[in-house]
Every structure is written in structure tokens, then in C-alpha cells.
Amino acid sequence: MENESIKIKDLPLEERPREKLIALGAGALSNAELIAILLRAGSKNESAVQLATKIITKSGGLRHLPHLSLEDLQENKGIGPDKAVTIKAALELGSRLATAPREEAGSITTPGQAAELFMEDLRYKKKEYFKVLLLNTKNHVISREEISVGSLSASIVHPREIFSLPLRKSAASVILFHNHPSGDPTPSQQDLEVTRRLVDAGNILGIAVRDHIIIGDGCFFSFREKGLL
Secondary structure: OOOOOHHHHOOOHOOOOHHHHHOOHHHOOHHHHHHHHHHHHOOOOOOOHHHHHHHHHOOOOOOHHHHHOHHHOOOOOOOOOOHHHHHHHHHHHHHHHHHHHHHHHHHOOHHHHEEEEEEEEOOOOOOEEEEEEEOOOOOOOOEEEEEEEEOOOOOOOOEEEEEHHHHOOOOOOEEEEEEEOOOOOOOOOOHHHHHHHHHHHHHHHOEEEEEEEEOOOOOOOOOOOOOOO
């Protein structure tokens, strides 16, 4: 029962995450303390901080939390629908913030700038996602588009799927992206062949393929940077 749970306000002052955040800033809090603020209260036998620590540990670490469903979260004693929804909403907001378009930053001039736009979105995916960045004549971002979701090992893409959106939105060029769920961005033979085919198709249509970037776990491979385009 909620009224039987250990309240954060009942903890010693130095163990209260809200007061710690106010005094020292959010950066001073541990992952568990930040989640404890979302939980507001723990279970009958655990404080919110202890409960948050257990959730992180059972999930395999903070990076795996976004993969938990509402049902997974509620398997933890003390986590009901309201707390589970709050955690999921906070994680989704963080993900959207990390992947928000940065058109105001100016033109995309380096592979690193381009990779940053998709890194947090793609680095933890368990399937291959193929996406495309549409650019105007000044290399400013027009939009980011998802083309396909593949299997555990390969994306399924076709030139007409790639270039229909750039044609419709009058893009001058595109940058191709896909992820490797293994975390290793080294291109496969299939990646090389698909890239050559899409570059040829883009040349015919007058839409340049500026780069093809493979996203790994915190790293990336740029075809242009490696002289493959």
C-alpha cells in the first residue's frame, strides 16, 4: 500500500534527492536518485532510492532501461502503473531531447555532426534501422526520415524508397544512415554493395549521396571519411 511505503521525506536530509538537487544541482545526483525523484516514494520495505537502484540493477544498467515495457517495470514490487508510466515518459522525453533536430546549428559539414543527430536514437536498437537525412543546397537539415526496419542482421532498402522523399521535399542531397546492433560499425560486403547502388541511383536523379554513416555503440563509420564515396 502506498501509505505504508517509506517516504523520501522520512529519510535523513542528506539522503533526500530533491533537497540534494536543489542544493547541488541535478548533475550531483546518481542515476538512482534521479529515478527516485520520479518515484516519489518507495515500497513498504524500501526507500525510493533503494527501489530505483533495484530497477537499474535488474534491467542490466541505465542504458537498458528504455527497453523495459510497462509490464517489465511493474514486475518490481512497489512499482504500480502510475510509477511505471512516469518512468517511461521521462525516458522517452530524454530520448527525444537527445535526438531533437539541430537545424539552428547551421549546415552539416562533417561526418561527426551528422552522426551526432542519430547516435542516441540508433546505438541501442536491436534491429537494423535505415534512415536518411535530407539536406538543402546549403546543407541545412530539411528532415530526418525512417526508411525501413530490418532483421537482426540486415536492413531491406530499395532506391525508390530512399529517393521518393527527397524528390517530394526538393532535397539537394542526402546522408544515409543505418545501425549495426552488434555495436561494431564496420561495413559488411552487403553495406558496400547497397551504398554503391544508392549512389548510382542518386546520380541519375540529381540527388547527391553525401555520405553513408553506420552507427555503432558510441562510434560510427563514415563511407566518405574512409574514401569509399
